[in-house]
Amino acid sequence: MLNPADQAFATALAETLPDGVVGPVAPSYLEDPRGLFRGIGQVLARPGTTAEVSRIVRFCAERSVAIVPYGGGTGLVGGQVKPDAPEPLVLSLERMAAIREVDTGGNVMVAEAGAILAEVQAAADKADRLFPLSLASEGSCRIGGNLATNAGGVQVLRYGNARDLCLGIEAVLPDGSVYHGLRRLRKDNTGYDLRNLLVGSEGTLGVITAACLKLFPKPAETATAFVTLASPADALALLTRLGDTLDGLVSAFELIHAQGLRFVGETRPDVRLPFADIPGWSVLVEIGGGTGSNVTERLTLALEKAMLSGQVQDVLLAQNESQRQEFWTVRESTPEANKRIGAISSHDISVPIHVLPEFIAAGQDLVAGFGPLRLNCFGHLGDGNLHFNVFPPNGASRADYLHLREPVKDAVHDLVHQVDGSISAEHGIGRLKAGDLVKYSDPAKLAAMRSVKQALDPKGIMNPGAVLAVSAQ
Amino acid sequence: MLNPADQAFATALAETLPDGVVGPVAPSYLEDPRGLFRGIGQVLARPGTTAEVSRIVRFCAERSVAIVPYGGGTGLVGGQVKPDAPEPLVLSLERMAAIREVDTGGNVMVAEAGAILAEVQAAADKADRLFPLSLASEGSCRIGGNLATNAGGVQVLRYGNARDLCLGIEAVLPDGSVYHGLRRLRKDNTGYDLRNLLVGSEGTLGVITAACLKLFPKPAETATAFVTLASPADALALLTRLGDTLDGLVSAFELIHAQGLRFVGETRPDVRLPFADIPGWSVLVEIGGGTGSNVTERLTLALEKAMLSGQVQDVLLAQNESQRQEFWTVRESTPEANKRIGAISSHDISVPIHVLPEFIAAGQDLVAGFGPLRLNCFGHLGDGNLHFNVFPPNGASRADYLHLREPVKDAVHDLVHQVDGSISAEHGIGRLKAGDLVKYSDPAKLAAMRSVKQALDPKGIMNPGAVLAVSAQ
Numbered sequence: 001m002l003n004p005a006d007q008a009f010a011t012a013l014a015e016t017l018p019d020g021v022v023g024p025v026a027p028s029y030l031e032d033p034r035g036l037f038r039g040i041g042q043v044l045a046r047p048g049t050t051a052e053v054s055r056i057v058r059f060c061a062e063r064s065v066a067i068v069p070y071g072g073g074t075g076l077v078g079g080q081v082k083p084d085a086p087e088p089l090v091l092s093l094e095r096m097a098a099i100r101e102v103d104t105g106g107n108v109m110v111a112e113a114g115a116i117l118a119e120v121q122a123a124a125d126k127a128d129r130l131f132p133l134s135l136a137s138e139g140s141c142r143i144g145g146n147l148a149t150n151a152g153g154v155q156v157l158r159y160g161n162a163r164d165l166c167l168g169i170e171a172v173l174p175d176g177s178v179y180h181g182l183r184r185l186r187k188d189n190t191g192y193d194l195r196n197l198l199v200g201s202e203g204t205l206g207v208i209t210a211a212c213l214k215l216f217p218k219p220a221e222t223a224t225a226f227v228t229l230a231s232p233a234d235a236l237a238l239l240t241r242l243g244d245t246l247d248g249l250v251s252a253f254e255l256i257h258a259q260g261l262r263f264v265g266e267t268r269p270d271v272r273l274p275f276a277d278i279p280g281w282s283v284l285v286e287i288g289g290g291t292g293s294n295v296t297e298r299l300t301l302a303l304e305k306a307m308l309s310g311q312v313q314d315v316l317l318a319q320n321e322s323q324r325q326e327f328w329t330v331r332e333s334t335p336e337a338n339k340r341i342g343a344i345s346s347h348d349i350s351v352p353i354h355v356l357p358e359f360i361a362a363g364q365d366l367v368a369g370f371g372p373l374r375l376n377c378f379g380h381l382g383d384g385n386l387h388f389n390v391f392p393p394n395g396a397s398r399a400d401y402l403h404l405r406e407p408v409k410d411a412v413h414d415l416v417h418q419v420d421g422s423i424s425a426e427h428g429i430g431r432l433k434a435g436d437l438v439k440y441s442d443p444a445k446l447a448a449m450r451s452v453k454q455a456l457d458p459k460g461i462m463n464p465g466a467v468l469a470v471s472a473q
Numbered sequence: 474m475l476n477p478a479d480q481a482f483a484t485a486l487a488e489t490l491p492d493g494v495v496g497p498v499a500p501s502y503l504e505d506p507r508g509l510f511r512g513i514g515q516v517l518a519r520p521g522t523t524a525e526v527s528r529i530v531r532f533c534a535e536r537s538v539a540i541v542p543y544g545g546g547t548g549l550v551g552g553q554v555k556p557d558a559p560e561p562l563v564l565s566l567e568r569m570a571a572i573r574e575v576d577t578g579g580n581v582m583v584a585e586a587g588a589i590l591a592e593v594q595a596a597a598d599k600a601d602r603l604f605p606l607s608l609a610s611e612g613s614c615r616i617g618g619n620l621a622t623n624a625g626g627v628q629v630l631r632y633g634n635a636r637d638l639c640l641g642i643e644a645v646l647p648d649g650s651v652y653h654g655l656r657r658l659r660k661d662n663t664g665y666d667l668r669n670l671l672v673g674s675e676g677t678l679g680v681i682t683a684a685c686l687k688l689f690p691k692p693a694e695t696a697t698a699f700v701t702l703a704s705p706a707d708a709l710a711l712l713t714r715l716g717d718t719l720d721g722l723v724s725a726f727e728l729i730h731a732q733g734l735r736f737v738g739e740t741r742p743d744v745r746l747p748f749a750d751i752p753g754w755s756v757l758v759e760i761g762g763g764t765g766s767n768v769t770e771r772l773t774l775a776l777e778k779a780m781l782s783g784q785v786q787d788v789l790l791a792q793n794e795s796q797r798q799e800f801w802t803v804r805e806s807t808p809e810a811n812k813r814i815g816a817i818s819s820h821d822i823s824v825p826i827h828v829l830p831e832f833i834a835a836g837q838d839l840v841a842g843f844g845p846l847r848l849n850c851f852g853h854l855g856d857g858n859l860h861f862n863v864f865p866p867n868g869a870s871r872a873d874y875l876h877l878r879e880p881v882k883d884a885v886h887d888l889v890h891q892v893d894g895s896i897s898a899e900h901g902i903g904r905l906k907a908g909d910l911v912k913y914s915d916p917a918k919l920a921a922m923r924s925v926k927q928a929l930d931p932k933g934i935m936n937p938g939a940v941l942a943v944s945a946q
Contacts, residue, residue, distance in 0.1 A: 103827060105709070105713055105826070105827050107716070108825075149662065150662050156659065157659075161660060163666070164637070173917055177916075177917040178917055179917040179921070181915060181918060183895070184825050184893075185823045185857055185895050185898070186629065186826075187625050187629060187634060187823045187856045187857065188895040188897075189622065189895070189902070190895055190896060190902060190906075190913075191910055191918065191919075191922050192673065192921075192925060192940075193666070193669045193670060193673055194918050196669035196670070197666060197669070197670055197925075199666070200662055200665065205665070216721070217716055220718075243580070245765075246763055247690060247692060247693075247762045247763035247766060248690075249720065288720070289720045290720035292767060292770070293720060293766065294767070297765070298765050298766075301765070350659070350660045352576075352579060352581075352657045353578070354576060382659075383659040383660045384658055384659055384660065385659070385660045421658065422660065422662070424661075424662045424663050425658070425661060425662065441663060441664060442653045443650070444650040444651055444653070445667050446664075448667055448929060449665045449667065451928040452665060452928055453665075455927065456921060456924055456925070467664060467665075
């Protein structure tokens with residue numbers, strides 16, 4: 001049984017910490033970007049050190065008070081807001097934002113959890129290194145949250161997701177103890193993989209306070225192309241061709257449907273579309289290599305062969321950095337365009353790569369079965385990760401179609417489950433999908449997850465309701 | 474309190490399974506390659522299906538009988554043999570050796586746990602794909618054991634260790650339930666990372682029965698060179714140079730000390746050494762790329778620059794495949810040569826890459842402090858992984874120096890711990906290092922590991938004594 005983080009609690013907690021750590025919570029900490037949840041809570045803690053985080057968690061554990069760890073607040077599944085009583089303590093890492101170290105020779109950086117992703121990228125860049133994690137919210141999301149949710153983004157194909165980019169973590173466990181795991185080793189087989197257990201646990205098993213991150217040499221040469229294709233099947237064939245000939249240099253392979261380009265056209269007149277006539281399907285592909293890797297020549301050659309084989313219709317190769325930026329602006333405007341149009345239901349899914357074309361076709365039929373809805377299906381094809389978002393008919397009001405959210409979502413997730421895909425490719429479970437996790441998860445895995453949660457957080461204070469509970473929705 | 478797997482147990486278990494699954498255990502199942510442990514046990518189970526594994530584990534759980542999962546038996550830390558009472562059931566996966574599927578387009582293979590690593594490699598090769606996990610025992614170790622111990626090897630630098638090469642697993646948990654986790658998704662954020670919890674748990678949290686493995690395009694061009702250098706510091710500088718210019722194409726960077734070449738010379742007259750005069754230090758480097766990646770030209774250019782800068786003394790570039798094989802034979806003969814010479818103490822360690830040169834120097838001094846011992850320090854420099862093996866003086870008998878094993882091991886591990894390295898880079902903890910895990914592990918991590926073990930295996934039947942217990946030695 002949990003107790004609320006009320007004013008009496010706040011006063012008692014504040015006495016154990018430096019001034020300014022404990023205060024009232026601002027409304028922004030109780031909102032989520034999609035407005036699906038409304039958090040409750042009065043008390044905000046903003047510790048400045050790992051020792052303070054430890055003291056706060058121990059204090060809460062002793063009093064059975066819930067904690068909601070808070071990063072940049074950009075999560076899309078409600079993991080950062082607790083809508084149901086009792087009121088939790090909101091624990092923001094924003095004041096622990098230091099880049100503790102950049103080791104260029106070892107290709108390693110140590111960053112505190114509150115560091116904003118864009119600042120982590122910039123610190124790597126300053127050391128002539130690349131930190132490849134890249135997503136739409138990189139200007140405001142924080143690396144601790146990226147790790148807690150195992151964030152993905154556009155470069156997973158080549159560099160992996162947040163999990164793959166993390167060598168070690170420092171974390172405060174639910175009893176307040178500190179796990180000093182900032183290892184920077186490429187090989188370390190000393191016991192169970194506690195790091196990967198905490199990464200992706202969405203704050204339900206502990207609070208990540210710092211991480212040791214992998215850095216990479218910056219590609220000296222980059223080639224970027226926008227290509228149009230007849231179908232997802234052709235896109236898949238192109239991906240295989242590029243993978244076979246370009247030995248892992250493909251860093252982005254973004255599938256874009258005509259609907260996405262139309263949405264960008266409607267909502268962002270300032271964004272220049274690369275094609276006069278909007279193609280049915282297009283792919284934004286980027287490869288990068290070291291000096292002498294001839295990526296432009298090799299990409300051009302591969303795309304020429306693809307055209308000859310009929311896999312590709314039209315090819316635009318970026319002639320300079322500004323044109324490259326132009327191409328990327330189109331892709332990166334898509335989430336904002338979707339938001340302005342207003343989806344009925346959004347789905348962050350992944351399926352085995354070889355079934356992608358059949359899945360997209362089946363998904364289109366499925367959505368059509370609900371009426372004249374609009375579908376924007378786009379994403380990181382190379383990872384089998386699709387953002388499969390459903391919108392009201394042109395000119396119709398979103399409100400008139402919100403009753404379809406649940407049935408559409410259920411139908412899409414059922415289809416994903418049938419092909420052994422994932423109902424959450426990169427956004428996590430949070431509270432939005434906690435019910436679907438119970439519905440679709442392997443029973444043995446679910447039971448093991450509950451045992452692990454009970455073992456590490458017996459009082460259930462860490463982000464209760466996230467991941468392992470029926471959605472509050 | 475555990476019960477022995479005695480004849481009565483064997484008879485009862487056999488009745489629940491097809492003929493031939495349960496039988497007497499052959500002596501070979503009770504030995505480890507280094508002869509450090511002597512296992513006990515009378516009963517061997519060799520299931521042919523996951524359902525049979527499930528039935529066996531449930532049967533043992535109901536009767537509180539210990540299980541030692543058995544792969545190829547090649548582990549070097551005694552994880553595969555239980556030397557202390559009560560007698561366990563030895564559970565060999567050898568009859569579950571099928572390659573269930575090879576998906577060339579999706580770059581995925583599904584292999585059963587008993588498949589021998591070399592056969593997994595061959596199945597990938599047959600599909601014109603690469604499964605990069607490669608280690609000395611690949612002819613007899615089994616993929617289930619490779620995953621249970623998170624095996625490393627020579628290509629981790631580019632492709633990662635067993636953990637990184639695994640997309641999903643099927644496993645039987647300690648209560649006999651089956652975790653159906655053969656996902657082939659590149660992105661899947663649906664709950665805690667049960668896969669990585671089982672990978673590397675050395676059979677103490679469950680039995681891996683099958684795995685979904687990553688495949689890669691085969692490099693179309695390969696360049697291999699044997700270079701001599703003055704010091705590990707120069708080797709490190711060369712590694713950084715190659716990493717910065719060859720964008721992740723470096724698949725092997727093996728540091729070799731003169732002592733290793735001398736051992737090969739002494740014990741393997743059939744192996745041709747590449748240098749007339751044995752160099753103090755040398756590195757075997759290999760890079761591979763796709764068509765048009767010009768790896769030979771680029772490696773040659775990089776090595777020329779390294780020579781000009783004095784980082785490299787002498788360079789032998791393999792002129793053809795047979796010379797490449799000759800180079801690799803030297804490296805791959807080292808473990809066998811070490812075995813024939815007979816180490817007093819062997820150490821599988823990793824340290825942060827940037828401290829490697831200082832660590833090696835300090836380690837040499839440390840060993841010299843014990844007398845005229847011989848040190849063979851070699852390994853996967855790119856991963857910070859050294860095999861740091863100590864041998865008796867030339868002509869002396871190993872037996873006369875075995876009293877130094879513990880003090881030498883303790884001194885080496887203390888030094889590793891001081892630089893925040895790992896006392897087990899790739900071999901795991903098993904029983905040999907269970908005591909050192911307690912000694913050197915982060916206390917919060919150790920407590921969390923114990924909680925997780927208790928939660929998933931409350932009766933403690935899965936490989937008791939391995940990882941989480943004081944070594945039986």
